[in-house]
Amino acid sequence: AAKGQGKARFKLFESTMHERLVERIDREARLRDAVPGGELRLHLQPVVDLVDRRMRGVEALVRWEDPELGLLPPAAFIPLAEETGLVVDIDRWVLVEACRTLRNWRDRAPDTAPSWISVNISAAHLELPDLTDHVAQALAASGLPADCLVLEVTETVLMSDIAVSSTRLEQLRRLGVRIAIDDFGTGYSSLGYLRDIPVDVLKIDRSFITGLVDSTRQRDLVTAVVQLGHTLGLRVVVEGVEDEAQLAVLVAIGCRLAQGYHLGRPELAESLAGRMATATVLV
Ligand code: C2E
Ligand code: MG
Ligand code: MG
Ligand code: MG
Secondary structure, eight states: OHHHHHHHHHHHHHHHHHHHHHHHHHHHHHHHHHTTTTOEEEEEEEEEETTTTEEEEEEEEEEEEETTTEEEOGGGTHHHHHHHTTHHHHHHHHHHHHHHHHHHHHHHOTTTSOSEEEEEOOHHHHHOTTHHHHHHHHHHHHTOOGGGEEEEEEHHHHHHTHHHHHHHHHHHHHHTOEEEEEEETSSOOOTTHHHHSOOOEEEEOGGGTTTTTTOHHHHHHHHHHHHHHHHTTOEEEEOOOOSHHHHHHHHHTTOOEEOSTTTOOOEEHHHHHHHHHHOSBOO
């Protein structure tokens, strides 16, 4: 009986594996159609100046509107896109769309449009020498000034091949775009790269903001990182601000720029632009 049970269990295991494989192949085929099928959507989240509470920049965050599954967050498809190399097409679409969006916004509403838009760059794309051309093409096609574009690279990606990263970032910097380190503080970072790599913006990871109000230690840590960034002449953006109490602490420790649900959730450009047309202050 034990043997029979084992066999049955193995069959079950096999069929689960089979289902997973079929699902993955199906998902991959759908994802392949996402860019040409016009199924990607760009959501923008404001980056806010804490002193005057005005929007200074926006971050472009991609979503996939699958005809059957609905609106999917990056976590539901970026890992598969990375495995299959499709992420480069997605990143390219986001780059073009982001540049076009900010250019139009600045043309229509120069007084309320943000000064910059930031775009997340995947590891696979950073490795490609073509990245520089892709960025140059997106800027040329939209007519957006290069200094209005920020490229976000996570610390982990940056550190995985520091030689390739610094070469690529140098090339990008020469175009006039700015570079941000995303999720700062979550990777195994040797601070030495801040000396060797051309960086303009530090984005302190959301995990440092949770607990900011109750923990002195956490507050001291964030204070030190913000000061480090400012001392190096970098812009520092704090991610994941979810309430007014966190905001008050951040202002007290001298943090100038922040992003988070409390300041604005990611939303479509038209809807954000519409809100900004009637209100200059977000919170
Ligand atoms: P990220 O670049 O660190 O983006 C910030 C993420 O935190 C976003 O999630 C945003 O919606 C979320 N967030 C913002 N404020 C808050 C807050 O107050 N609380 C909480 N809990 N979350 C907040 P999202 O849009 O799901 O994106 C997740 C990640 O997917 C991004 O992390 C980025 O690494 C990646 N991603 C997004 N768009 C793209 C893209 O166009 N290309 C590539 N390669 N990756 C992308
Ligand atoms: Mg980012
Ligand atoms: Mg981040
Ligand atoms: Mg992140």
